[in-house]
Amino acid sequence: xxxxxxxPKYLVTQMGNDKSIKxxxxxxxxTMYWYKQDSKKFLKIMFSYNNKELIINETVPxxxxxxxxxxxHLNLHINxxxxxxxxxxxxxxxxxxxxxxxxxxxxxxxxxxx
Amino acid sequence: GEDVEQSLFLSVREGxxxxxNCTYTDSSxxxxxxxxxxxxxxxxxxTYIFSNMDMKQDQRLTVLLNKKDKHLSLRIxxxxxxxxxxxxxxxxxxxxxxxxxxxxxxxxxxx
Numbered sequence: 001x002x003x004x005x006x007x008p009k010y011l012v013t014q015m016g017n018d019k020s021i022k023x024x025x026x027x028x029x030x031t032m033y034w035y036k037q038d039s040k041k042f043l044k045i046m047f048s049y050n051n052k053e054l055i056i057n058e059t060v061p062x063x064x065x066x067x068x069x070x071x072x073h074l075n076l077h078i079n080x081x082x083x084x085x086x087x088x089x090x091x092x093x094x095x096x097x098x099x100x101x102x103x104x105x106x107x108x109x110x111x112x113x114x
Numbered sequence: 115g116e117d118v119e120q121s122l123f124l125s126v127r128e129g130x131x132x133x134x135n136c137t138y139t140d141s142s143x144x145x146x147x148x149x150x151x152x153x154x155x156x157x158x159x160x161t162y163i164f165s166n167m168d169m170k171q172d173q174r175l176t177v178l179l180n181k182k183d184k185h186l187s188l189r190i191x192x193x194x195x196x197x198x199x200x201x202x203x204x205x206x207x208x209x210x211x212x213x214x215x216x217x218x219x220x221x222x223x224x225x
Contacts, residue, residue, distance in 0.1 A: 105156030
């Protein structure tokens with residue numbers, strides 16, 4: 001069974017469009033994250049939600065809006081897509097009560113903006 | 115500020131040991147991690163070490179921590195082709211705080 005799943009796996013779209021990426025985890029974790037990995041493999045955290053509340057909001061354009069309908073889901077909506085948004089977006093989850101912060105990553109969504 | 119640095123590439127011969135190095139700037143880092151990313155996949159935690167430890171061994175993996183120099187290394191003994199991946203060093207202050215990742219070291223194995 002997949003622990004952290006993301007849909008879609010690939011997303012190709014035109015500049016200016018609005019798109020969403022969905023993430024679900026079945027691990028019973030209370031914290032979920034969105035990361036952006038660029039073409040050089042640099043990984044940057046974008047957002048983190050704990051029990052549906054936003055706890056980390058890094059310097060991200062407000063065209064990006066996360067939504068957490070429940071603890072098991074964290075979706076990412078992107079408005080007015082730009083060329084620079086092309087990247088692989090990873091969702092992750094963790095249990096904050098653990099002894100250390102082991103994050104479980106989804107398989108990634110490769111977004112290509114044309 | 116928080117910063118984690120690694121060299122970008124490492125090439126080793128199959129069967130040799132690989133040593134991937136990392137430096138970090140935040141002296142209040144409590145947890146230090148090594149994550150592995152295989153092609154086309156997400157990151158997976160390989161191992162971690164608390165800042166009050168200086169060594170941790172787990173089968174073929176040995177993690178060394180020099181807290182004074184803020185230097186972390188990952189040694190993979192008897193490197194195999196399946197070890198080809200990108201290895202990310204990372205740190206956090208607590209189990210609940212965000213993780214800061216390094217740029218990743220791409221490990222390639224030559225026959």
